[in-house]
Amino acid sequence: MNVHPCAVPRQEWGLPFLAEPKRVAPLRRTVRLHLTRWGLPALVDAAELCVTELVTNVITHVGVRTPTWIAVSMNVTHVRVEVSDPDAATRPKPLRPSSTQENGRGLSLVAAVADRWGVSPNDHGKTTWCELATGFAAPEARLGDPRDMRAEALLTLYGSRPLPAPRASRLSRATAEETAIGLIADLLRWLSAHDGDPDYALELAQVRFEAEAGAAG
CATH class of the missing domain: 3.30.565.10 (Histidine kinase-like ATPase, C-terminal domain)
Structure with a gap:
């Protein structure tokens, strides 16, 4: 073949x-x-x-x-x-x-x-x-990039089981926002490395966020 x-x-x-x-x-x-x-x-x-x-x-x-x-x-x-x-x-x-x-x-x-x-x-x-x-x-592997490894580890953890909710956040608002942005960037980079479409993923994520926010409100 x-x-x-x-x-x-x-x-x-x-x-x-x-x-x-x-x-x-x-x-x-x-x-x-x-x-x-x-x-x-x-x-x-x-x-x-x-x-x-x-x-x-x-x-x-x-x-x-x-x-x-x-x-x-x-x-x-x-x-x-x-x-x-x-x-x-x-x-x-x-x-x-x-x-x-x-x-x-x-x-x-x-x-x-x-x-x-x-x-x-x-x-x-x-x-x-x-x-x-x-x-x-298969797409060429991008091994050794710590950003990809972080995203891979998070995806594995996220898909395994729900984590217990913390009693109180240890992050300040500014630190939490910076961490979240870095996380999103790593996930989009991982998605692109695995032949995904980051723009399409962001669009779907935004739609899901707005739908869930509307349902909760």
Whole structure:
């Protein structure tokens, strides 16, 4: 596969649903829509097949109407399809090519079209996932820049769990404002280094801030 530079930033989409046969077709259509919008029409057929088989696996082995979560993301080099369900005990596996059983053939198809696949436990059950190569080259890493490292550490901390609220701020208003501005600058620099759009991010952040401020007021 030829590798090309990618101008599209990381993308992701997710949706909770009840695992039922009638949900498969709408999920396929939604995945097709997102991949086309992300500039990856060549991966639509393989991604739709993976969605079909991973969701069908939940229906067959965990149960109809199981609360399930699907997530599709693109991190430049790969598209990742994840289907999560609450049954950690059932670990799907593909059948051998010579097997005459019907169950398990779907995962054999997933293994055939995907670059890699696997099953990962999580706090609420398990996630069955697969990855498809996009053909895009990864952006050059900017390692060693302390500003990027600070932003990366903050993003990791922010996404892990909410922090307890302090009883009183240790920062003066001027110091807090200067720190906040530096933080925003580091985050925008990190976003740009990872093929994001800082102007677009600022615009969305402003819209979200104004919406939340309006709701609170």
